Amino acid sequence: DTAVSQTPKYLVTQMGNDKSIKCEQNLGHDTMYWYKQDSKKFLKIMFSYNNKELIINETVPNRFSPKSPDKAHLNLHINSLELGDSAVYFCASSQADRGSQPQHFGDGTRLSIL
């Protein structure tokens, strides 16, 4: 019974296309996140939602747009994909408790731009 699930696991597409990644968590957590992991394994926070409200919006191109229809789902839509968008994107969730609770991660979506 997967706690944080992302779809698709792999995404290969052409430059200029628009794509979406979906994330769902069944842990009952209040907060969800999107991270980007580059080829050197560096993890960069992109967005975070708490109870469907955007609370973290890091310096990310506005081609990236998150959407949280309810607190169990957080999707990421990317317009006009560029070569530099190739990376692994991780969704995570945590219970909001002043930062004392760990994050639970999905297995990632490997995005490759041709």
Add this chain to the structure above:
Amino acid sequence: AQSVTQLGSHVSVSEGALVLLRCNYSSSVPPYLFWYVQYPNQGLQLLLKYTSAATLVKGINGFEAEFKKSETSFHLTKPSAHMSDAAEYFCAVSEPSGTYKYIFGTGTRLKVLA
């Protein structure tokens, strides 16, 4: 702003030898600290967390970490390395002020030699 430094992007140990992965944080207020492990093609999994209850924290798979406020460190250790410990390890910190943000170190790749 919070930061996390992991010394050594690559660490190699022999099977059965001590594992020591270093993590230093910068914070004027004791933060919450976490160690995560990432196996190939998987998401991050929590190894252990420090939330001020005890300075020596025991985690899964025989790992433990000691919080040293005077050294602003939270190093991860395991007495005897196993081949299955080969993975990427991340130290992370969150601020007790409740900003919902977790800051990750750049990761340490652990290689276990037979």
